[in-house]
Amino acid sequence: MTLSLILAAAAAGTAVPASGPLVTLVAGEGASQCLPDRSLCLEVPPTEDGDTTGAVLRVASSGSAPVSLTLPEFAEAQSIELWPRLIxxxxxxxxxxxxxxxxxxxxxxxxxxxxxxxxxxLIELDTAAGTARLGEEALEVPWSGSLLIRACFSEADMKDRLEACHDSYDFGATLVAAPLGKAIFPTLSYRAVATAFPRTSRRSNDNSEGKLKRADLVRARDPACTYDRVLRYNPATSRYDMDQPAPDCSDYTTP
Known part of the structure; x- marks a missing residue:
């Protein structure tokens, strides 16, 4: 019942309770972000010239000296920043x-x-025993996407498309955590929402075929890439498993 309520809250966009395992970080000293009680502060300093190789996580926790931990290399990453929440x-x-x-x-x-x-x-961080150590990556999921694609190349195109001369595609995701159970990390609810404008547009299709109607000039959800998944932590692999595979939504998540 509790997990059902959490999933319902995720679907409705309800905020996560502050007392739960998913905590919103607050501004700390400089660019650091901290737990509300300041017992742990994290920072990912900007890398030089956009080179993400050698990016570090700076960790300051109560009772131990600040340390800089080298982050894993993320393939094809052009930018790296800290997610402003902690589990x-x-x-x-x-x-x-x-x-x-x-x-x-x-x-x-x-x-x-x-x-x-x-x-x-999501990457494990252990700050016990007066030191900080990075563990395994527990989860990787698409988080956001925004694309704008030109669709008019002539006056005829402008007329056929009612001067809506760009297709746009957006993707956004949220995570909600259930209360902690027997697993070391909580069960998570992942929700993805994909939208397209005009409502008939699909990036993998030839959208120049046919004419648009006034009713098409709205942003609408793509049901194929709007979905919910439950993620459960597997201690045998130190990773989260989805309850079922996610659809291929690279049209929204690959720029």
């Missing part, structure tokens, strides 16, 4: 264990348009 562990051995998030991004420009996308990576 607490629970159960036996869960004290001082967390999942922090890294958002990796890519952008692409092309004639008459462009796009951007990001992915969320």
């Amino acid at each position: 607490r562990a629970g159960g036996e051995g869960g004290a001082n264990r967390y999942l922090f998030g890294i958002l990796t991004g890519q952008t692409s420009m092309y004639s008459g348009g462009g796009g951007s996308a990001s992915q969320l990576h």
